Each structure stands twice: as structure tokens, then as C-alpha cells.
Amino acid sequence: MDKRPTVGLFVTCLVDTQRPNIGFAAVQLLEQAGCEVVVPTQQTCCGQPAWNSGDDASSRVLAQQTITAFEGFDYVVLPSGSCAGTLVKHYPEMFADDPTWLAKAGDLAGRTHELLSFLCDVLQVELSPVVFNETATYHDSCSGLRELGIKEQPRHLLANTTTLTLDEMEDTDTCCGFGGTFCVKYPDISERMVDDKLSLASQTGARVLLGGDLGCLMNLAGRASRLGLPLRVFHTAEVLAGMADGAGIAGKESK
Amino acid sequence: MSARDAILGRLQTALVRENPSRPAPMSVDDAPLAVSERLSTKPVSTLPAFSEDPTERLIRMMESVQMTVTRVQTSDDVLNAVDDYIRSEGLDGDVTVAPALSEIAWPEHYRIGSASGTEATSVTPCLAAVAETGSVVFASTGDTPATLNFLPDNHIVVVNESQVLRHVDDVWTQLREACGAHRAVNFVTGPSRTGDIEQTIEIGAHGPRRMHVVLVSGA
Amino acid sequence: MSVQVTSHTFKQNAAEALKDAPLQDALGNLKVGFIKKRLNAIELVPEWQRIRDEAREMKNHVLENLDHYLLRYEHSVQANGGHVHWAETSANAGEIIVDICKKANAKTVAKGKSMVGEEAEVNRRLEEVGIAPIETDLGEYIIQLAEEPPSHIIAPAVHKTKEQVSELFHKHHQQYGLTEKITNRVDLVTEARTVLREKFRNADVGITGANFLVAETGQHVLVTNEGNGDLSSNLPRVHIVIVGIEKVVPTLEDASLLLRLLARSATGQHFSNYTSLMGGPKRDGDKDGPEEFHVVLVDNKRTELFDSELREMLRCFRCGACINHCPVYGAVGGHAYGWVYPGPMGSVITPAMVGLEKTRDLPHACTLNGRCAEVCPMSIPLPSLLRKHRRTTFEKQLQSMRSRTALALWSQVARRPKLYRNLSDLAVRTLSWLGRRQGHVRRLPLVSAWTKSRNLPTSGNNRTFISEYTAQKNRSESS
Numbered sequence: 001m002d003k004r005p006t007v008g009l010f011v012t013c014l015v016d017t018q019r020p021n022i023g024f025a026a027v028q029l030l031e032q033a034g035c036e037v038v039v040p041t042q043q044t045c046c047g048q049p050a051w052n053s054g055d056d057a058s059s060r061v062l063a064q065q066t067i068t069a070f071e072g073f074d075y076v077v078l079p080s081g082s083c084a085g086t087l088v089k090h091y092p093e094m095f096a097d098d099p100t101w102l103a104k105a106g107d108l109a110g111r112t113h114e115l116l117s118f119l120c121d122v123l124q125v126e127l128s129p130v131v132f133n134e135t136a137t138y139h140d141s142c143s144g145l146r147e148l149g150i151k152e153q154p155r156h157l158l159a160n161t162t163t164l165t166l167d168e169m170e171d172t173d174t175c176c177g178f179g180g181t182f183c184v185k186y187p188d189i190s191e192r193m194v195d196d197k198l199s200l201a202s203q204t205g206a207r208v209l210l211g212g213d214l215g216c217l218m219n220l221a222g223r224a225s226r227l228g229l230p231l232r233v234f235h236t237a238e239v240l241a242g243m244a245d246g247a248g249i250a251g252k253e254s255k
Numbered sequence: 256m257s258a259r260d261a262i263l264g265r266l267q268t269a270l271v272r273e274n275p276s277r278p279a280p281m282s283v284d285d286a287p288l289a290v291s292e293r294l295s296t297k298p299v300s301t302l303p304a305f306s307e308d309p310t311e312r313l314i315r316m317m318e319s320v321q322m323t324v325t326r327v328q329t330s331d332d333v334l335n336a337v338d339d340y341i342r343s344e345g346l347d348g349d350v351t352v353a354p355a356l357s358e359i360a361w362p363e364h365y366r367i368g369s370a371s372g373t374e375a376t377s378v379t380p381c382l383a384a385v386a387e388t389g390s391v392v393f394a395s396t397g398d399t400p401a402t403l404n405f406l407p408d409n410h411i412v413v414v415n416e417s418q419v420l421r422h423v424d425d426v427w428t429q430l431r432e433a434c435g436a437h438r439a440v441n442f443v444t445g446p447s448r449t450g451d452i453e454q455t456i457e458i459g460a461h462g463p464r465r466m467h468v469v470l471v472s473g474a
Numbered sequence: 475m476s477v478q479v480t481s482h483t484f485k486q487n488a489a490e491a492l493k494d495a496p497l498q499d500a501l502g503n504l505k506v507g508f509i510k511k512r513l514n515a516i517e518l519v520p521e522w523q524r525i526r527d528e529a530r531e532m533k534n535h536v537l538e539n540l541d542h543y544l545l546r547y548e549h550s551v552q553a554n555g556g557h558v559h560w561a562e563t564s565a566n567a568g569e570i571i572v573d574i575c576k577k578a579n580a581k582t583v584a585k586g587k588s589m590v591g592e593e594a595e596v597n598r599r600l601e602e603v604g605i606a607p608i609e610t611d612l613g614e615y616i617i618q619l620a621e622e623p624p625s626h627i628i629a630p631a632v633h634k635t636k637e638q639v640s641e642l643f644h645k646h647h648q649q650y651g652l653t654e655k656i657t658n659r660v661d662l663v664t665e666a667r668t669v670l671r672e673k674f675r676n677a678d679v680g681i682t683g684a685n686f687l688v689a690e691t692g693q694h695v696l697v698t699n700e701g702n703g704d705l706s707s708n709l710p711r712v713h714i715v716i717v718g719i720e721k722v723v724p725t726l727e728d729a730s731l732l733l734r735l736l737a738r739s740a741t742g743q744h745f746s747n748y749t750s751l752m753g754g755p756k757r758d759g760d761k762d763g764p765e766e767f768h769v770v771l772v773d774n775k776r777t778e779l780f781d782s783e784l785r786e787m788l789r790c791f792r793c794g795a796c797i798n799h800c801p802v803y804g805a806v807g808g809h810a811y812g813w814v815y816p817g818p819m820g821s822v823i824t825p826a827m828v829g830l831e832k833t834r835d836l837p838h839a840c841t842l843n844g845r846c847a848e849v850c851p852m853s854i855p856l857p858s859l860l861r862k863h864r865r866t867t868f869e870k871q872l873q874s875m876r877s878r879t880a881l882a883l884w885s886q887v888a889r890r891p892k893l894y895r896n897l898s899d900l901a902v903r904t905l906s907w908l909g910r911r912q913g914h915v916r917r918l919p920l921v922s923a924w925t926k927s928r929n930l931p932t933s934g935n936n937r938t939f940i941s942e943y944t945a946q947k948n949r950s951e952s953s
Contacts, residue, residue, distance in 0.1 A: 011939050012886075017898050017905075020932055020939035027943070041895070045888040050881065052842060052863030053873075058885035071640065086614050093858075142843035175801045179841025184923035186839055188489050191927040192805040193841075222928030225914055233936060250914040250931035259548075259560040261771045261818055262719065266541040269781035278543070283549040286542045289535065293724045294546070298729040300528045301521050320747070369761035372675060388745040395757035405704050423733065427726040438756060438763045439708065442695075443750040447701040449663060450741065451613035451629060452506025453500065453636050457663045460612055461670065462701025466871065 007035040008073035012067070012083045013045045014214040019249060022214060025241035026079045026115050031243075033125040035075075042069035046078075048086040056094065060101075063091050067104050075122070076112040079237055081144020082180075084114040090145050114144055116212055116236055120153035127161040130242040134232075135165045137206035139197065140173045140222065141213035148208050154212055154236045159186055161240050162230045165236040167204040174200075195222045202229060208248075222248035269469035282319045286463045301386070302422045309386035309419050314470070316389025320445030321458060321467045331413075334359050336469045337378055339410055346409050346466070348375025355380050356413065368406065377386035377403040377463075378411045382440070383429060384468075390444040391468065394430070394437040401439045410443075411465040415471045475848040480829050481812030484835035494922070496635045501807055508798040510744025512849070518744070520727050520733055525734055529855045532728050532791040540780070543689045544721045544771065548694025554754030556767040558869075564774040567594040569683065571714055572603055574768055578712045580605050586696070586703040587611040587613045589792060590716050590772050592814040593827070604933040610702035612666050619646045627806030627815060628740050628794040630692070632805050665764070670702070678705035678721040680764065684717040685791065686732060687769075693753035697736060697746040700748035704750055713755075713764040719771050719929065726751075730835035732791060740750075775827045783862045787822050789852040796846035796856055799819030805875045811836060818846035818856040825863050834872045835862035898938050905932045 004201045007030050011023040023039075043208075047062030066087070070076045078084040091105040117123050144150040151173075158164060175185060177193025198220060201209050208232050209224070211217050223231035233249035256264070261283070277388035286294070305312055314324050327336045329410060341350065350365045350373040357367045361378075370377065382394040391412050395401040404410060420426060430440065439450070447462030458464055476570075480487060491497055536543055548558045554689035561567035571594070571934070575583060583600060585591065585607050597607040597618070609618040617624055618643045624630030636659060643665055644655045649696050650669050680885035682703050694715055696703045707713050715730050724832050729751075732938040737743040756763035779787055797803050797817030808816035812833070813824045837860045846856040867873050887894050909915045909932030917925050924930055935942060 013898070016939045017902050018933055019935055020935050020937075023939035023943065039940060041940060042891045042945060043940075044891050044894040045884070047888075050885050052861065052864070053877075053881050054861065054866070054868035055885065056865060056868075058881075058889075061889050062885070065891070068683065100843060127686060142841070142845070146844035146848055173845075173846070174527045175841045175843035177801070177841065180845065181877070181881075182839075182841045184921065186490055186802075187926050188485075189802055189805050189839065192492055193801050194928075196801075196805075212819055216933050219928065221931055222914065222924070225929040225931075226916075228928060240479075246934075250929050251913070252913040255592065257560070258562045258566060258773075261543045261562055261772075262560055262777055263544065265773075265777035266544075266780060269777075270538070270541065283542075283545045286546065287539060290539045290542045290546075293535070297690070297725045297727050298909065299727050300532070301524045303521050303734065304517050305523075317743075339844070348845060361484070384828070390745060390749070395760060395763065397761055400761040401708050402762045405701050405708065423730040424727055429731070430726070438752065438760060438904075439704075440751040440756060442745070443747065444745045444749070445747050447699070448747055449612045449700045450507060450636075451611070451616065451631055451700075452639055452659050452662055453630065454503040454632065457659050459665060459667065460700035460702070461610065461674075461705055463665060 001140065004034055005074040007037050008069045008070045008076045009037050010037045010043055010046070010070065010078045010080055010083065011039060012080045012214065014218065015079055017164065019235070021189050022235045022237055022245055025237040025243045026077070026140065027233070028118060028241040028243070029127065029237060030077065031121045031161055032127055033119060038073065040069045046083045046086045048083060049150050049180055051086065053234055060094050063105065064101065067091070069107050070108060070165065073111065076108065077118050077171050078112070079115040079151055079235065081114045081150050082213055082215065083114055083156055085143040085147035087112045095199060101222045113126055114148055114150055114212070116157060120157055127157065127240055130240065132162045132164045132239055132244065135167050136208035136209045136210050137167050137169045137201050137204045137208045138154050138172055139176060139191070139201070139209060139211040141211055141216045142175050145173055150185055150212065153211060155194045156239055158236065164208070164239065169172060169184045169200040169204050171200055176216045176219055183219055194219055197231060198224055198227070198231070199225070201231065207232060210236050212236050215240045217249050225250040264303055270350050271471050294297045299424050302424065305386070310416055312386040313384055313389055313419055316386070317468060320389060322468060323388070324468045324470055326470045326472060330471055333413055333469055333471060337360065340411060341376060346376050350374060350378065351403060351407070351427050353377070353399050354381040357462050361373065370402035374407050376408040376409065376411065377404050378413070380413050381418065383418045383420050383426050384414045385420055385423055385426060388442070388444055390442040392426055393443065395439040396437065400455040402440060402457045404441055404443060405462045407463060409465040409467070411467045411469065413469050427461070479813050479832055481824060481828070481833040481836055484497050484810060484812060484839060486808035487812060488839070491810045496638060497633050497807050500633050500635050504798055504804055508742065512739060512795065512798070515738040515742040515744055519738070525693045526851055526853060529731055529735055529791065529851065532723070532731060533852060534948050536723060536783060537780070537788055540719070540722070543724060544719060546689040547687050548688065549720050551753065551769055554692045556754040558768060559768060559770045559876065561770055561772045561774070563592040564772065567716060567770050567772045567774065568596055568599040570770050571596055571716065572599050572716055574712065575600060575605050575679050576603065578679055578766070580712070581608045582608060582673065582677050583679045583681055583707040584710055585609050585614070586680070586698065586706040587614050587681035587816055588628065588681065588716055591681065592624065593774055594716065594772065596716065608670070608677065610670055610674065610706055611698070612663065612700060615666060615670065616642060623809070625816065626794060626797060627792050628824070633809065642760055652813060674705045674709050676784040677710045679712040679714060680710040680714060681714045684705050684715050684721060685736065686729045687717060687722040688726055688729050688751070689722055691753060693751040694883035695729050695733070696750050696752065697748065699741070699747040701748050702750055707750070707752055707764070708762055708888050711764055712766040712768070714768045714770065716770045717774060719773055719776050721791070734948065736791060736793055739795040739849070739851040777937055779826050784804045784822060784826060784859050786854050787859060789854055790819055791852060793851060795849045795851065799845045801843065802841070818860070822856060822863065828867055830863060830870070831872060837867065858862065895938070899941055902933060902938050903936050906934060906936055908932065
């Protein structure tokens with residue numbers, strides 16, 4: 001009899017603090033797909049902000065902490081392309097001169113997947129049908145797209161699982177202007193970029209905007225909410241798990 | 256130390272540090288094997304494949320960049336084809352013909368020589384035409400002055416079908432066979448154009464506004 | 475026209491650019507003008523990826539033997555009767571050019587577009603000694619009239635609208651008899667053609683750049699669409715080529731390999747209008763061409779780039795694809811970057827050439843979205859090279875105190891899981907309370923850069939995911 005694969009869920013610091021619903025959706029989807037999910041409490045931040053700021057020493061400490069926290073799982077899954085990209089692509093770069101940790105980083109990289117591509121490519125799972133009678137448009141987050149090749153997987157899952165209609169915006173793969181610390185270091189430029197993106201999204205007429213990376217989604221949702229745009233923003237996992245029934249990220253919950 | 260030696264020295268210091276066994280001579284005769292091999296074997300890279308007939312492709316590619324093409328049977332038809340084009344397009348002004356084409360019995364008012372800068376039209380032969388890119392290739396000599404390719408408003412080029420080559424790299428072979436004493440080799444792919452005002456293409460920036468090819472099938 | 479470095483005021487430059495309505499209109503042309511055309515051109519070449527890989531390998535081979543290929547190129551140019559000059563700095567390059575022009579008794583110089591020429595501030599140096607440089611590329615000519623530096627490496631006047639060009643011609647061409655304001659593009663192009671034709675005719679020296687130097691033959695490859703480079707090379711008595719040392723390739727076959735990538739990446743053309751190979755002065759029997767031919771090989775920190783982690787940048791052949799696809803460039807345009815090279819390639823090169831201290835914003839003003847690397851025909855990993863500059867800014871403590879403190883604080887907390895849990899629970903509780911009515915916070919002092927233009931989403935939960943999940947888990951296990 002097949003043993004259920006164990007998945008260490010790295011929930012990411014943004015989901016942990018800003019949108020737990022995505023974490024619960026991830027757990028639900030992974031369990032639906034037959035995985036045994038564990039959420040290690042030693043996890044904090046993957047180190048991406050430090051790495052992208054050029055603070056290599058700090059990023060290595062956080063990487064070691066993460067590698068240790070996720071030892072022993074068959075898979076490590078993250079509901080974020082950019083954090084998954086950090087583990088898969090950048091941890092090995094961080095330890096280029098340290099054979100012991102390089103081997104560990106390589107081992108982790110081999111077991112690590114972004115949630116939606118894990119469900120689609122690795123588990124090739126059929127999820128329980130979800131009624132979501134909305135027209136949505138999709139933002140491809142840059143790191144997931146370009147570091148991990150995530151493009152068709154979320155669309156495939158949405159089409160096979162839900163009743164939503166996808167209305168693609170122009171330039172789905174153009175950056176939304178989040179860029180981690182970029183958006184607070186260069187707020188004016190970031191604002192222009194997010195406005196361009198929201199204008200393309202709005203041109204579709206879709207009332208729902210989906211994506212796979214909470215950083216981008218907070219940026220898009222935070223700006224849409226400030227501008228009063230009638231756009232509900234969700235992580236794709238929330239829709240797939242049937243947990244996208246509220247007002248969306250930055251929206252007013254109707255309780 | 257000269258600037259030359261300082262620049263080369265810095266490159267060599269870095270390269271030797273990476274590969275201590277690397278020789279670092281300052282003479283052109285001491286190239287490493289990889290360099291002299293590449294220079295002598297001249298490896299050809301992946302060429303874009305096409306199944307079209309080269310002449311058909313050439314014409315299609317030329318027309319896609321606003322060149323016009325007339326096909327004629329033999330070299331005897333060139334004179335009429337050129338004259339017809341000049342008349343039908345209403346190209347006023349002087350015509351200068353490259354000395355390489357002086358054997359054709361041009362009308363008397365056509366001038367043979369290099370560009371004066373005042374002619375409206377030039378008529379020149381070419382070294383080759385390239386199906387891959389839709390280019391005509393000119394090699395400068397006393398009989399084929401390069402300025403005729405650039406100064407006149409209208410440029411008429413006589414291409415023999417036997418000159419049609421498949422790829423740009425085939426031109427290199429031909430240039431080497433000709434022992435390449437040419438100062439300039441110009442690939443021209445359509446009339447002069449610019450996109451410098453609002454990224455919108457306009458024809459006729461500095462070079463010819465019209466390019467017409469007379470393509471000769473036979474000898 | 476001189477190129478003052480203003481990269482240190484990047485934020486201010488960018489803020490002004492964002493408010494500049496004509497600039498924003500002009501930048502809108504990038505998408506149709508470059509991005510879509512490039513995509514269409516590449517789709518017609520199924521071999522694209524292979525050609526790209528071969529180009530990277532070829533250029534890596536050149537860099538591993540750059541000294542030898544430069545020696546070979548020099549030897550071949552001399553065999554063609556040309557002169558080779560070596561310049562360690564951009565100032566040296568400028569001086570060499572001024573000297574050649576003075577010896578030629580030059581009054582006017584016809585210039586083709588050259589970014590290395592911008593590095594060396596050739597125009598300023600010539601003007602200082604009373605020689606008039608005339609830019610002949612239409613875009614360069616427009617900005618020369620406007621007394622501005624280029625804002626893009628292949629479309630120097632991309633920031634100008636048609637109306638602005640019309641104004642400039644009206645102002646500067648009255649001396650040539652222009653009385654009416656020209657309103658359509660075709661007539662603007664014709665007007666420039668007419669005026670510049672005279673300049674070509676009278677120029678004593680032509681100065682151009684070069685796209686590639688062919689070591690085998692001593693020729694250089696020059697690519698233009700207008701034909702101005704060829705007129706600048708063929709008409710004046712003296713021709714000077716100014717070029718960076720990294721532009722050398724071994725053979726003609728290697729030049730055609732790169733040519734297949736260059737035009738498609740730059741403008742979406744399968745081949746540029748004029749692709750010319752030139753080498754040396756007029757040959758015996760030639761009726762045209764220059765009497766003297768000079769090449770100025772410029773280092774200007776390229777050997778430093780070579781001997782650094784940024785060596786891969788020397789594969790760059792200046793197609794501008796990274797610039798066209800950069801969303802930050804698309805928002806602020808080229809002048810905000812404050813020096814010769816804008817966009818992603820500029821944010822790697824500029825700090826290396828003019829110093830990271832003066833340009834510390836450039837490597838950071840990037841979302842690391844990776845589109846530049848994706849389109850780079852030479853497969854230069856631009857985001858990872860930018861990150862290397864970021865590491866240097868971190869090590870040299872060049873970033874603002876505020877962002878360094880924030881990062882240090884974050885890292886210290888994140889490496890203590892227990893403390894991290896407690897603090898994040900506290901933060902979530904506070905935020906949720908603040909956002910309890912709207913689902914977001916409109917203003918928050920510590921993250922004002924965020925809340926200036928965005929609401930900050932709050933979770934609606936009183937706990938972090940991990941606390942909540944762990945609590946649920948414990949409940950279900952104990953029941």
C-alpha cells in the first residue's frame with residue numbers, strides 16, 4: 001500500500017500574517033490530494049528580502065534555519081512562486097562555496113515546489129469541483145513565471161476544478177510593481193506600475209483578480225481598494241479550495 | 256606603459272589568475288590553440304532553415320521591406336527594364352550608372368561613374384543577394400563605388416539569379432574567394448527608414464527612398 | 475549635450491518623469507514599437523533558442539581569449555592600412571579623437587550614433603576646440619537640437635513626441651529657410667534629410683561606432699536603418715570608429731551569428747536596413763571612401779568589469795531589448811537613470827563605470843521581475859548581476875540608514891522563531907483590530923511608503939496562520 005507523501009508546508013511570512021486563509025486553503029488542497037501535511041513551527045522567513053538586498057550573511061542564516069526546519073519531508077510546498085524560487089534557485093547560489101550546505105540546499109531544492117505547480121505537475125490531482133460563478137482575470141507573478149515556469153498550471157487547475165470564466169488581460173506577465181522592498185523604496189514608480197496593471201485588469205471587465213503570490217496580490221488589492229475599483233482579489237488556492245467567498249484581500253468582510 | 260599594454264595586461268592578469276597555465280604573450284603569433292583553430296576553421300552556427308525556393312524567398316523578403324522587383328529573362332532585357340522603371344515611376348533627374356555596368360548601351364543622358372551627389376537615380380550591379388534576409392550585397396571597388404548605394408533618392412540594382420545565395424554566411428565564402436580587398440561591403444535590405452519619431456517607421460531617412468531590383472533569370 | 479551624471483538623484487528624476495505628460499505619452503509607443511515587433515520576428519525563427527545559446531558560447535570563448543582577439547583585430551586593421559588607438563579612459567578616447575580631428579584641420583564632423591562616444595563626451599570635447607559635431611542619426615539629431623542626452627541606446631529620442639520635434643525644427647531650421655511649422659512625420663523626416671545632406675557633404679571627419687569588430691578581417695560591422703552611418707563612413711576624408719574593447723568577434727561567421735539576434739531583439743526587424751562591413755581607408759582604384767581610417771578601442775572600466783563578477787555583462791551588444799521590456803524604464807524613461815546607459819543593462823554598467831557611490835539607487839530600482847534576462851539575446855543574467863551590485867551597496871553600507879536598520883531588525887527577528895511567532899501574533903492582532911471595519915488600513919506610520927498609495931490588507935484573523943493552525947491541530951488531537 002502506498003504511504004501518503006509527507007508535505008512540509010512553508011506557509012511564507014506574508015500568508016502567515018496577512019492572509020491565513022491561503023494557508024488553510026493550501027492545507028485543504030494538499031490533504032484533498034492525499035498528502036499528510038505538517039506545518040513546522042520553526043519556520044519564519046525564507047530570507048528572500050535579505051538576499052535581494054545583498055545581505056548574504058543574513059540570508060544564509062535564514063536559509064540554514066529553513067533547511068533544518070524542513071528536513072525529512074518528502075516534499076516542501078509553498079503557496080508562493082517567489083519564496084519557492086528562493087529555496088529552489090537561490091539557496092544553492094548562497095552556498096556555492098560551502099559543500100556541506102550546498103548539498104543540503106540542493107536536496108531541499110529538489111523536494112521543493114510551489115503549491116499550484118505541485119498539485120498540477122507532481123501530484124496531477126483532480127480536485128473536488130468548486131462552484132465559483134465569476135469572471136476572473138489572472139496576474140502571472142514574475143518569480144513563479146520566470147524562475148519556476150508557472151504559467152499554465154493555475155489555469156489548468158482552475159479550468160478543471162471550478163466554474164469560473166477566465167478573461168485574460170493584456171500583458172498578464174508584466175510586473176505589478178511589488179518587487180518586495182522595491183514598492184516601499186520607490187513608491188512612486190511602483191504606484192505607476194500597479195496602476196498600469198490594474199487598468200489592464202479592469203479593461204477585461206472581470207470582477208475577480210487571481211494570482212499565486214501574496215506579495216503581488218496585496219499590492220494589487222491594496223491599490224484597487226484605495227482607488228475604489230470593484231475588484232475582488234484572491235489567491236488561486238482560495239478559489240480552488242472553495243474558500244473564496246468573502247470580499248477578497250483588502251476587502252471588507254461581510255460577517 | 257602604453258595604454259595598449261596596460262589594457263591587454265589587465266585582461267591577461269585576470270585570465271592567468273583563473274588559469275595559471277595560460278600563456279600570456281603580447282604577440283599575434285602566439286594565439287592559443289582554441290583561437291587559431293576558430294580563426295582557421297571558421298565554424299558556421301545554426302542557420303535559420305527554410306524550404307522555400309531561394310529566389311522566391313528573396314523576392315518575398317525584399318517586398319516585405321518595401322523593395323520592388325521586376326523579373327527579366329536575359330541581360331539584354333536589363334536596359335529596357337531600368338528605363339521602363341524610371342519612366343513609369345516618373346523619376347526625374349540625372350541617372351548615374353556604376354562603371355561595372357558600362358557595357359550596356361545606356362541612353363546618352365545616363366552618366367557612368369561614382370555618385371556626384373546630385374543624381375536622382377543610381378543603377379548598380381551587386382555582389383550577391385541573400386534569400387535568408389532579402390538583402391542585396393554590394394562590395395566597393397573602383398567600378399562599384401559605395402556612394403552609389405547611399406546618396407541617390409532611387410537605387411536600381413541588377414541582380415542575376417545565379418547571384419542569389421541562401422544565407423548570409425554564403426556571402427562570407429564568396430568574399431574570401433574574391434580575396435576580399437573591398438573597403439566596404441554593404442548589405443542593403445530595403446529603402447532607408449527611421450523609427451525615431453514616435454517609433455513609427457518612415458521611409459527615406461538618409462539613403463534611397465526607393466529600391467528596385469531587376470532580377471535576371473538567364474545569362 | 476554633455477553627459478553629467480545625475481544618477482544620484484534618481485528618485486527625484488523619476489518623480490519628475492512620472493509627472494511629465496509628453497514623456498509618458500512617448501513612452502507608450504514602446505509597446506507597439508518594440509515589444510510586439512520583437513515577438514513577431516522571433517516567432518518566425520524556430521531556431522531562436524539554439525542561435526541564442528551558440529551566441530552565448532561564442533562570446534564566452536571570445537572573453538576567455540579577449541587579449542588575443544584584440545591583438546588579432548589590431549593586426550588585421552593595420553594590414554588594411556588603418557590605425558588602431560587604445561584608450562584606457564573615456565577622457566583618453568575623447569582626447570585621441572580631438573587630436574585626429576585637429577590634425578585633419580576639421581571644421582565639422584558628421585557623427586553616427588555611438589554610445590561609447592557618449593561615454594567619452596566626444597561632442598563636448600570637439601565643441602571646446604571649435605569643431606562642430608553634427609549628429610546624423612535622426613534621433614540623435616533631434617536631441618542634439620534639444621541639448622539633451624539620449625534616453626535610450628537605440629532610440630535616443632524615444633522620449634520626444636512629434637509635436638516636440640516639430641517645435642525643435644521650427645526653432646532651429648529657420649536659418650535653413652524653414653518658415654512654417656511642420657506637422658506630419660513624413661515631412662519632418664524629409665526636412666531633416668535635406669538639412670543633414672548638406673552637413674554630410676561638408677564634413678571633414680566622420681565618427682561612428684561599431685556593432686562588432688571582426689578579428690579575422692579587421693573589418694567592423696555597422697548596423698543602421700537610416701544609412702547615416704554609411705554616409706558618415708563613406709563621405710568625409712577621415713573616418714574614426716570609436717568602440718568598446720568587448721565588441722570583437724573572431725570571424726565573419728561569428729558576426730552573422732550575432733546579426734541574427736541583433737535586429738530582431740532591437741527593433742523586431744529580421745535584418746537592419748544597412749548592415750555594413752568596413753575596414754581601412756580607400757583602396758587603390760577606389761573612387762570613394764575615406765583617405766584615413768582610425769579605430770579607437772576604449773577600455774573605460776571594461777577591464778575592471780572583465781575582472782569582476784560582472785564579466786557576463788561584456789557579452790552585451792547593446793540591442794536595447796532589456797530596456798524595452800523593463801517596466802521601470804517604461805514608467806520613468808531613460809533620463810531618470812542619469813547617465814549614458816538606462817534600464818537594466820545601464821543599471822549594471824553605470825555603477826561599474828561611474829562608481830556605485832554616485833549611482834546606488836540604480837541596482838535597487840528594479841523589481842527583479844526577470845523579464846530583461848528572459849529577452850536578452852545574449853542570455854545575460856541581469857537580475858543576478860544587479861544583485862551583485864546590491865551586495866556591494868550592502869557591504870559598503872551605501873543604502874540609507876533607515877532601510878539598513880529595517881532589514882537588520884527583520885533578519886534578527888526572523889532568525890529567532892519563537893520571538894518571531896510572538897511578535898507576528900502581536901502585529902496581526904493589532905492590524906486586525908485597526909482594519910476590523912474595512913478589511914484594510916489606510917494609514918500606518920511605519921509603512922507610510924506603502925499606505926501612501928495603497929491600503930494595507932489586514933487578515934481579519936486575530937492570529938497568524940501558524941498559531942491558528944497549531945491551535946486547531948491541538949484541539950482536534952485532544953478531543
